[in-house]
Amino acid sequence: MTEALNQLAAADELLAATRATRVERRDNVQLEALALAVSANLPVLLWGEPGIGKSSALQQLADRLAVPMETVIASIHEPSDFAGLPVVGDDPATQGVPMAPPDWAVRLTRSGIGLVFFDELSSAPPAVQAALLRVVLERRVGSLELPPGVRVVAAANPPASAADGWHLSPPLANRFVHLHWTHDPEVVARGLAGTWPTADIPRIDPRRAASALARARGTLSGFLTARPGLSHHMPSDAEARGGAWPSPRTWEMALRLLTFALASDATREALATALVGAIGDGAGLEFITYLEELDLPDPNRVLADPGAFALPERGDRQLAFLTAVVSAVQSNPSRPRWEAAWTVLAKAVDAGVPDVAARAATDLAAMRDKSWPVPPTIDAFVDILRLSGAMGR
Incomplete structure (x- = not known):
C-alpha cells in the first residue's frame, strides 16, 4: 500500500510539472482586444472552435490581474440558476419573496472584484439565454447585484461545432463584444514548450483621460451624423443576428472602447478588433476608416488657446470637432472654458x-451659469437659440 501511495505521489508531482508554465508579454491582437474590453467593463464573447484555448486565455488574464474567476457552464444550467430560486421568508406578504442567487455570484460579491466566465453559451437553450439577459445587462443574479468590479466574459462554439448548438438570440448577442478566437500554430508550439503569451490591461494616462471622452463623443457624433443608417441595422439572417451588429446599445459600447483606447496605451489594432466585435464588420470597418482619417485635435488644448486652431474643412469633421469641444466644456465647466468654446463656434x-x-451652440448655451455674462460671439446664434428655448434659460 505504501509503495502504491508513493507511486501516486510521484505521478502527481510529474503531473504538476506538466502544468507548470510561464507567460511572456507578446503582441497578440486577440488578447489585447480582450484586455481592452475587460478594462472598459464590457461583456465579451469569445467565439472559437473547441479546444483552442479560450478558457485558458481568460484564466491567464485573471491570474495576471490577480482576481478570482468563476466558471459557469451555461449549457448545463436551468433558467432559475440565473434568475434565482424563490426563498419564502417569515412574512412574504410584507417582505416579498427574495430570489436566492447561486454560490458563484455570492463569492464574487464578497470579493468585490473578479471575472465570471459563462462557457458553452451557444449550447444553452433559448430559455437559459433569456435568463442570462438580466445578468449581462443589469448585472443582477436573483436578488443580488454584482459589484462594479466584476467583469463578464463568455465563450461559445459556432453552432455547427457545439453540442446541440443554438444561434444566440439577438437581444443577448447585442449585449456582447464578439471576439473571434483563433489559434496560432507558433503560439501553440511555444506554449507546449512551456511559455504562453499574455496581455496587460491598458494603462490609463491621466493626462490623456481628460480629453478622451470628449474626443470619442465628437468622433461618434460626426460619424453617425454622416451615416445615420448605421445607427441601427439588425441583420436579416439568424446567424448574423447572433453576432455583432450596430444598434444604439453597441454604439455606446463603441464609445466606451474608443474612450479607453484614447486614454491609454491600447494599440490601434486592438481597438479596431474590439470595435468590429461591438458593432459588426460593415459598420466597424467603415468607422475605423473614418477614425483613421479624422485626427481630431485635443479639445482641451483648443479651449486653452481658441484663436490658434483651424476649423476642419469637411462638414462631418467640423461637427465632430465642435461636439468634442462642447463635451470637453461639459466635463469641466468654467466661465473661461465656456467663453472659449463660443470663440471656437464663431469660427464656424x-x-x-x-x-x-x-446643435453645439444649443448645448453650449444650456450650460451657462446665471452669473456668466453673455459673450458677444453668441450673436450669430441668437435666432437658433431663441427657437430652441435656450435663450430664455
Missing part, C-alpha cells in the same frame, strides 16, 4: 457653416 460662422455649429 466665419467659415460660412453656421448650421454645423447650431
Whole structure:
C-alpha cells in the first residue's frame, strides 16, 4: 500500500510539472482586444472552435490581474440558476419573496472584484439565454447585484461545432463584444514548450483621460451624423443576428472602447478588433476608416488657446470637432472654458457653416451659469437659440 501511495505521489508531482508554465508579454491582437474590453467593463464573447484555448486565455488574464474567476457552464444550467430560486421568508406578504442567487455570484460579491466566465453559451437553450439577459445587462443574479468590479466574459462554439448548438438570440448577442478566437500554430508550439503569451490591461494616462471622452463623443457624433443608417441595422439572417451588429446599445459600447483606447496605451489594432466585435464588420470597418482619417485635435488644448486652431474643412469633421469641444466644456465647466468654446463656434460662422455649429451652440448655451455674462460671439446664434428655448434659460 505504501509503495502504491508513493507511486501516486510521484505521478502527481510529474503531473504538476506538466502544468507548470510561464507567460511572456507578446503582441497578440486577440488578447489585447480582450484586455481592452475587460478594462472598459464590457461583456465579451469569445467565439472559437473547441479546444483552442479560450478558457485558458481568460484564466491567464485573471491570474495576471490577480482576481478570482468563476466558471459557469451555461449549457448545463436551468433558467432559475440565473434568475434565482424563490426563498419564502417569515412574512412574504410584507417582505416579498427574495430570489436566492447561486454560490458563484455570492463569492464574487464578497470579493468585490473578479471575472465570471459563462462557457458553452451557444449550447444553452433559448430559455437559459433569456435568463442570462438580466445578468449581462443589469448585472443582477436573483436578488443580488454584482459589484462594479466584476467583469463578464463568455465563450461559445459556432453552432455547427457545439453540442446541440443554438444561434444566440439577438437581444443577448447585442449585449456582447464578439471576439473571434483563433489559434496560432507558433503560439501553440511555444506554449507546449512551456511559455504562453499574455496581455496587460491598458494603462490609463491621466493626462490623456481628460480629453478622451470628449474626443470619442465628437468622433461618434460626426460619424453617425454622416451615416445615420448605421445607427441601427439588425441583420436579416439568424446567424448574423447572433453576432455583432450596430444598434444604439453597441454604439455606446463603441464609445466606451474608443474612450479607453484614447486614454491609454491600447494599440490601434486592438481597438479596431474590439470595435468590429461591438458593432459588426460593415459598420466597424467603415468607422475605423473614418477614425483613421479624422485626427481630431485635443479639445482641451483648443479651449486653452481658441484663436490658434483651424476649423476642419469637411462638414462631418467640423461637427465632430465642435461636439468634442462642447463635451470637453461639459466635463469641466468654467466661465473661461465656456467663453472659449463660443470663440471656437464663431469660427464656424466665419467659415460660412453656421448650421454645423447650431446643435453645439444649443448645448453650449444650456450650460451657462446665471452669473456668466453673455459673450458677444453668441450673436450669430441668437435666432437658433431663441427657437430652441435656450435663450430664455
